[in-house]
Every structure is written in C-alpha cells, then in structure tokens.
Amino acid sequence: MVQEPIYTSIIPTIGPSLSEEGALEKAVQAGADGFRLNFAHGTLEEHARVVGIIRERWAEMPILGDLPGGKIRLKDNFPPTVVQDGEIVYLTRGKVGDKEFPIAADEFLWGIFQAYAPGKELYLGDGKLRLGVRKADEAALECEVLAGGGNVIKPRAGLYLPGFVFSIEDALQSDKPYMQFIVEQKIPLVGIPFVLDDVHIATYRVAFTRLETRPSVFAKMEHEMGLRKMDSVITAADIIMVPRGDLGMVVGLEQLPKYQEEIIRKSKERGKPVYVAGRMLESMMEEEIPSEADKQDVEHALQQNVDGLILTDTTAIGKYPIQAIAWLARVREKYREEVCTK
Numbered sequence: 222m223v224q225e226p227i228y229t230s231i232i233p234t235i236g237p238s239l240s241e242e243g244a245l246e247k248a249v250q251a252g253a254d255g256f257r258l259n260f261a262h263g264t265l266e267e268h269a270r271v272v273g274i275i276r277e278r279w280a281e282m283p284i285l286g287d288l289p290g291g292k293i294r295l296k297d298n299f300p301p302t303v304v305q306d307g308e309i310v311y312l313t314r315g316k317v318g319d320k321e322f323p324i325a326a327d328e329f330l331w332g333i334f335q336a337y338a339p340g341k342e343l344y345l346g347d348g349k350l351r352l353g354v355r356k357a358d359e360a361a362l363e364c365e366v367l368a369g370g371g372n373v374i375k376p377r378a379g380l381y382l383p384g385f386v387f388s389i390e391d392a393l394q395s396d397k398p399y400m401q402f403i404v405e406q407k408i409p410l411v412g413i414p415f416v417l418d419d420v421h422i423a424t425y426r427v428a429f430t431r432l433e434t435r436p437s438v439f440a441k442m443e444h445e446m447g448l449r450k451m452d453s454v455i456t457a458a459d460i461i462m463v464p465r466g467d468l469g470m471v472v473g474l475e476q477l478p479k480y481q482e483e484i485i486r487k488s489k490e491r492g493k494p495v496y497v498a499g500r501m502l503e504s505m506m507e508e509e510i511p512s513e514a515d516k517q518d519v520e521h522a523l524q525q526n527v528d529g530l531i532l533t534d535t536t537a538i539g540k541y542p543i544q545a546i547a548w549l550a551r552v553r554e555k556y557r558e559e560v561c562t563k
Contacts, residue, residue, distance in 0.1 A: 226560050229522075230254035230529040231549050232285060232496070235271050236262065236537025242274050247543045248536075252550025255283035257531055258408075260399040261294065262377055272406050283410060285439065285531075286403045288396045290414035291387025292467075293330070295345075296323040297376035304350065306370030312352075312380075313361040321361070322374055331359075338362055338382060346378040347466030347499065348474065381470045386446065389421050393428060404432045412439040412462060416447040419457035439496070442484050443467035451487060461488040466499035466533070485525045497522045498531035502548060506539040511548055519549060523556045 233239060233248055234257040245256075256275060258268050275282050299317045304310055311321045314331055326334065338354040343364070345352065350369035354362050392415070403411055413425055422438055429435055440447075440458035447454050448471070455461055463484050469477045481497065488495035501519065504512040522530060530549055536542035 226523070226557055227526055227528060229527055229553055230283075230496075231546060231553070232257050232283075232529055232531045233536035233542060233546055234259055234531065234533045235268070236534075238538055238540070239536045239542045240267070240271050242278070244543065245271070245274055246278070248546050249279060249282075251543050251547040252553075253546050254529075255285065257285045257287055257412075257533075259287050259533070259537065260402075261287075261289040261292065261379075262537070265398065265402050268402065269406065272408070284406075284408050285410040285412055286399065286406075286408040286436075287412035287439075288399050288414060290396060291392035292414055293380045293382070293387075294325050295374070295376060295378045295380065296325050298323065299376060301373045301375045303373050304366050304370060306366050306368065308366045308370070309355075310352070310364050310366060310374070311361040312364060314359070316360070324362075324380065333385070334362060334382075335359065337385065341382065341384075342367065343383075344381040344470045345374060346372065348381070348470035350374065379467065381467065383445075383471070386417070386444075387415065389417065389424050393424060396425075397428075400428060400432065403436060404429075404434045407434075409436055410439060410460070411436040412441055414441045414464070415444040415467070416440045416442065416454055416458075417444055418446065418450045419453040421447075422454065422457040441467075442480075443471060445471050448472070448480065451484065455484075455488055455491050455493055458493065460528075461493050461495040462531070463495065463497045464499050465497065465501075469500065482525065485527060489526065494528040496529035496531055497525075497527050499533045501530060501532055502535045502545045505535050505541050505545040505548070509541050509544055511545075516548075516552060519552045520556060523553060 231252050232255045233253050313321050313323045315323050335357045339357050343352050349372045351367045352364035353367045354364050356363050437459040439460045439462045441462045441464045443464045463481050472480050485495050502511050502515045504515045535545045
C-alpha cells in the first residue's frame with residue numbers, strides 16, 4: 222500500500238492584490254490554508270485591518286508574520302522604472318530623480334556602503350538585476366547594470382550585497398515594532414529572515430519571551446552564514462523556510478535546486494516542517510494560466526514532500542492572485558491522487 226503524502230498547505234501573501242474581504246473570501250474558497258503578512262511592505266494599520274477580517278471570518282486561520290530583519294531596501298518614493306544592461310543608475314541617500322533611487326539607510330549603514338561597496342556587485346529585486354558599483358561618495362553609489370536589463374526597479378525592492386552581515390542586535394532593534402504588533406494581534410507564527418545561526422534564533426526567542434509570548438519560529442535559510450550552520454539552525458527553529466528569492470541571490474540560481482533539496486532533506490531528517498516560498502507561479506504575475514515550467518516547479522516541491530507552499534509576489538501584487546491559489550490547489554490534489562492510486 223502506497224503511503225499517502227502529507228497535506229501541503231497553501232499560504233498566500235497579503236498585499237494590494239489580496240487584502241479586501243471579498244478577495245480573502247475567494248482565496249479561502251480557492252484553497253488557501255493560511256495567510257502571510259510581509260511587514261517589509263504596507264503599514265501596521267493596514268496589516269491590522271486584514272488581521273481583523275481574518276479573525277472575524279476564520280478565527281482559527283493560521284497567520285504568519287514575516288519580519289523585515291536586516292534586509293536592506295530601497296525607499297518607496299519613486300515610480301517603478303525599467304533599466305537596461307549597461308545603463309548607469311544611482312542608489313542615493315535620499316535624492317530621487319532620473320535613474321536615481323534612494324536606499325533606506327541610516328548614516329552608519331551608508332558609511333559601510335561607502336567603504337565596502339566600490340568594486341563589488343550587488344543585487345536588486347530577488348536577484349533580477351545585478352549591478353556593479355563603480356564608485357561611492359557621501360551622496361550616492363554609482364552603479365552599472367551588468368545583467369537583468371529589461372527588468373523594473375520597484376519601490377521597496379530588496380538589495381543584497383554579498384558578504385555584508387547585519388548584526389543580530391541591529392536587526393532585532395529594527396524589528397521591535399513588528400514584534401510588538403505580533404504580540405498585540407496574537408499572531409502565532411513568525412518568520413525570522415537572514416538567520417545567521419542558532420544564537421540568532423535564541424536572541425529573538427528571548428525578546429519574545431520578554432513580551433510574554435512564544436510564537437513558532439520560521440527560520441528563513443537565505444544567508445551564507447546560516448547555510449554554513451544549517452544543522453544547528455534547523456535544530457533551533459520550529460519550522461524551516463526555503464525563501465528562494467533571496468536564497469537564489471546568495472547561492473546563485475544554478476545552485477538553488479541543490480540547496481532546496483538539501484534544506485528540505487535535513488529538515489525532514491530532524492522532524493521539522495519545511496515550507497518553500499518565493500519564485501512560485503511567477504508567470505501568473507501577468508498571465509491567468511501558469512507556464513509549464515511553473516507547474517513542474519510546484520510538482521517538484523510536492524514530490525519533495527514539503528509541508529507548505531508560500532506564494533509571495535504572485536498573490537501580493539500579481540494580477541491573478543485567486544487563480545494562482547486555485548492552480549496550486551489543483552496541482553496539489555492531482556499529485557495526491559496520483560500518489561494514492563499507484
């Protein structure tokens with residue numbers, strides 16, 4: 222007798238495309254098993270409104286609060302802009318203009334950029350754009366678009382500088398308003414980004430304990446230090462997340478499948494639930510039907526027996542969030558039927 226596969230939860234991310242009561246209702250009907258709040262986007266007032274709707278309609282629906290942590294982002298005061306390979310763009314301390322995009326960085330962080338970045342490469346928007354830093358001064362980083370031309374630089378896009386490490390205490394300090402929100406809203410699941418080691422997780426657990434709560438911790442495996450200490454991180458966390466956008470920037474897209482498999486295997490060996498997030502059904506950002514490659518990607522994750530699939534931009538800002546959830550549910554049920562009838 223073939224063993225029935227585990228039930229894989231579908232967790233869409235809240236955003237402009239999925240935040241109103243009608244859309245949330247359709248999401249649940251389509252197959253959503255919970256919701257993810259991404260605190261890197263939106264206001265706490267907006268998140269509180271959505272939590273209120275979810276609590277009123279589906280009192281037991283799981284909610285994941287994903288902390289911003291030490292991720293560096295652009296500000297949100299400029300329009301989405303298409304750039305091309307070879308173009309010169311400027312990442313600034315605040316100025317907005319043609320090909321000028323402000324970084325959300327304080328004086329200390331900017332000093333690090335100014336000293337460390339010249340001559341190095343950095344990545345924007347989950348690695349869709351690769352920039353070479355030509356020079357830096359007190360006002361801006363001058364960068365050349367090396368790869369990814371044709372993509373859009375969006376407000377609040379994440380920025381990754383290989384080798385740069387945010388201190389745990391700095392990340393914790395920046396996360397405190399969101400942690401207080403998690404406590405006040407009684408959110409049971411918390412995502413910690415760019416986990417460095419087991420001490421990183423322990424530090425956040427202590428901080429939550431001081432706030433008299435203990436949410437289950439998702440450790441997001443997306444930093445090279447955390448990957449080197451994968452065994453101890455998995456042991457320390459409650460749940461493991463494979464956040465493929467940032468992870469792909471760290472290890473390279475060609476190495477992403479290998480690391481996804483390793484993280485899932487080691488999590489399963491230790492009895493830890495593991496969720497795959499990001500870069501899922503990306504074709505449905507613009508199209509109502511997923512590409513064949515996207516469907517195969519979902520099937521592969523199901524074959525790896527993951528506990529959950531987390532849709533990110535596809536439901537937060539995509540054109541077809543409900544259809545994406547429905548497609549995930551359809552592929553999941555088809556896979557379960559096939560396995561159970563073998």
